[in-house]
Amino acid sequence: MLKLVEVTDPFKTVEGRKGQYLSTRLLQDRAKMGPHMVRMAKGALPDYIKLTPYQDFCWRIMGGYATSKAADNQVLEEELLRAHMKIRAEEYYSYVVMSTVLMAIAGLVIGIGLGIVFMGLIGVAMIIRIMIAVLAIFLLPLITYFILIGSPASKAKARARDIDKRLAAAMSFISAMASADVNIDVIFKELSRQKVYGEIAAEAAWITRDTELLGSDILSAIKDAARRSPSSKFQDFLQGVITTSTSGGQLKPYFLLKAEEYQKENKLALKSQMETLGMLAESFVTVVVAFPLFLVLIMAIMAIVGGGDPDFMVMMLYVVVLMMIPMSQFGFIFVIWNMSKESAM
Numbered sequence: 001m002l003k004l005v006e007v008t009d010p011f012k013t014v015e016g017r018k019g020q021y022l023s024t025r026l027l028q029d030r031a032k033m034g035p036h037m038v039r040m041a042k043g044a045l046p047d048y049i050k051l052t053p054y055q056d057f058c059w060r061i062m063g064g065y066a067t068s069k070a071a072d073n074q075v076l077e078e079e080l081l082r083a084h085m086k087i088r089a090e091e092y093y094s095y096v097v098m099s100t101v102l103m104a105i106a107g108l109v110i111g112i113g114l115g116i117v118f119m120g121l122i123g124v125a126m127i128i129r130i131m132i133a134v135l136a137i138f139l140l141p142l143i144t145y146f147i148l149i150g151s152p153a154s155k156a157k158a159r160a161r162d163i164d165k166r167l168a169a170a171m172s173f174i175s176a177m178a179s180a181d182v183n184i185d186v187i188f189k190e191l192s193r194q195k196v197y198g199e200i201a202a203e204a205a206w207i208t209r210d211t212e213l214l215g216s217d218i219l220s221a222i223k224d225a226a227r228r229s230p231s232s233k234f235q236d237f238l239q240g241v242i243t244t245s246t247s248g249g250q251l252k253p254y255f256l257l258k259a260e261e262y263q264k265e266n267k268l269a270l271k272s273q274m275e276t277l278g279m280l281a282e283s284f285v286t287v288v289v290a291f292p293l294f295l296v297l298i299m300a301i302m303a304i305v306g307g308g309d310p311d312f313m314v315m316m317l318y319v320v321v322l323m324m325i326p327m328s329q330f331g332f333i334f335v336i337w338n339m340s341k342e343s344a345m
Helices: 012-034 053-070 074-082 088-119 123-149 152-179 184-192 200-211 218-228 232-244 251-305 310-343
Strands: none
Touching: 012 184, 053 218, 074 088, 074 152, 074 218, 074 251, 088 123, 123 152, 123 218, 152 200, 184 200, 184 310, 200 218, 200 232, 232 251, 251 310
């Protein structure tokens, strides 16, 4: 007795499973897209961004006015982003405007108070009183406004200097990890944990945030980081990463090349700084040491010989010894300290 056996077409089986396989892959890809659960470190707490009580007061009073004025101020929003100041442009502008108004009121009160105190004085004192009142009324709010409105740009420039001085060391870390065939997203994640790299670690942390918490792909996150970075060198490096990846090149040689380039630039910067310090040392000997000594000797001889008013000469000696010499010394100390601080890692 013959038994019929159904012959299964292997090509039909493959075609039948093809749709199921593709649908499974599509579901898996969709599951990976968008925000998803990320296991945080043990003991980690959410970081709530809150305004200070004074900033909240300014927002309540000037919020409507600041919203209409800061809506078109794209520069302020970009500077706040580059400075990593966790506050919206509208809230910060309301803080600036309210502080300016309060300083204007304080200046008006100071001007009126000076007018009452020096009411009976005439002549030169009257002119001085008017000048102080005008400066207090107009100059105080103007200084407050320009200092506060320029604070984000100043902080962004400080971050840019910190990034530039640490970029050579950070590139050595990146190239070392790339030599071990570590993925680019993992490289930036590990870089964000290295606090020794300062603001570069903060920039890498924002890239990791965009990829792991906001669901962006790594190239989009790097592109956004290049757009908001305050350092032109770091922007150039990130743009090179995007160009190399999209053109089919390899990142490992690019990282090694950039590490060598930044090391050479760092050596040239250190050499230039050493030359500047040498020039400052020669200027210190001439301006702070030799010149005051000769000046004091000449004035003392003139006071003894009687070539001028002795009381005036004694007063000038006090000015030179107690004011000019200490101020010049502190000036040189501040300049040298600032240069050594910028070059320190």
